[in-house]
Amino acid sequence: MKLQRELNLIFYKACAELRAEAARTYAGFLWWIIEPLISMGIYYLVFSFILARNIENYAVFLCCGLIPWRWFQSSVMCGANSVISSRSLMQQVYIHKLIFPCTSLLSNTFKFLIILALLIAFVLLSGYPISIKYTAIPIIMLAQGAFIAGCTLWCAAIMPFLPDFRLLLLNLLQLMMFMSAIFYKVEAVPEKLQTLLLLNPMTGIISGYRDILLFQKWPDWSYLGAILFVSTLLAVSGSLVIHRFNRIYPKIA
Amino acid sequence: MTKQPVISLKNIGVCYRRHGLFSRKPKNIFWALEDVSFDVYPGETLGITGRNGAGKSTLLKILAGIISPDRGTIKMSGLRTTLLSLQAGFDPFLTGRQNITLSGMLLGMTRKEITEKEEEIIALADIGDFINQPIRTYSTGMRVRLGFATAHYVDPDILLIDEVLGVGDADFQKKSSALIHNKINSDQTVIIVSHSPAVIKNLCDRSITIEHGKNLN
CATH class of the missing domain: 3.40.50.300 (P-loop containing nucleotide triphosphate hydrolases)
Structure with a gap:
């Protein structure tokens, strides 16, 4: 009964946040599409013309990397600040603090789903065939979702104790972005570096999306399995930390 | 006892x-x-x-x-213990109705309870047609009334009140403080915090x- 109440709250709060966000601008929810398009356009210009890469259909290749990356980045940024930014609310009413990061995970996932649908349309329109391999998309999303949840919950858990971490996080995410094989192929870097890059789960996940959407290949199952396993551990331990400090956060935030 | x-x-x-x-x-x-x-x-x-x-x-x-x-x-x-907090979780860009639901849920009501009481809440708040407008377009008084009306219909087992005060303009102050006094005088368990010993002496069984x-x- 109580869990049901909390799930309802997460769901309604996520919807409310999305609605409020859309109501803030004239173009409203169209920004969820326009904004990613603009940022991808910029990266496309920079990497395609100025830093000329020799990859065919670079626009599609780039989108397959950037779109999953944006899901990760915006969820982690948003979720990491979710507990701190609810400072005044948690002084007024008792709510379980897990609700805050879960709400931002949900709303960011919703936005990602819209863009993912557009990505698939773009891939198909560019002449890539649809294949049985598309059935692996939900599985790769599950692995990525778990990884996102793990990172987000841990960031949200420690952020109220370490406000300085927030400034560091921006730079960490930027470093991680350039090490995620979004703008280049993993195979294009020296072999020694490849192993290092693959230690970053986002590298493997992005290669997985490309395998499915562009190369009609199954993703690397054992790699995805390992990510899913480690991420679940991260997510569960992060949740436990938040649960442990559930009634401490209002005192320090 | x-x-x-x-x-x-x-x-x-x-x-x-x-x-x-x-x-x-x-x-x-x-x-x-x-x-x-x-x-x-x-x-x-x-x-x-x-x-x-x-x-x-x-x-x-x-x-x-x-x-x-x-x-x-x-x-x-x-038991469910709730602090009577006004405008908890209100978002200026959501409509009056959406804010009632959000704030009501945060204060511990279920969706069903809120739907049942929605019209009463709106009537008490006396917002008129503005109820479907985002509350950033409300006057301060309207926002206060909506906040009070929502919190008033939350029905916890134990109610916590921080300073018993009527809110809003003169008319609504009378109405809201009468409603709070009703709650205090009912069978509900109420805990009131106040810096004024007179208020406490007046309202409470024990202090x-x-x-x-x-x-x-």
């Missing part, structure tokens, strides 16, 4: 650390509550008074379950005075 207490506090202490996580030195630790003990019985109206900084707000947060004590024990009989983080009686 022979009844079992619904809340039982024993030697409650709460401390705040001045420099966050990394301070263990005693001079950086401030005990807002040092040693507070009392019982709350079902159906009674309990008043808590004390000067500014005596620890009243901290005590309310303990009772509302917002924070947990650093020492001592608290026994609650699993407790907090001073320097300890209760006197």
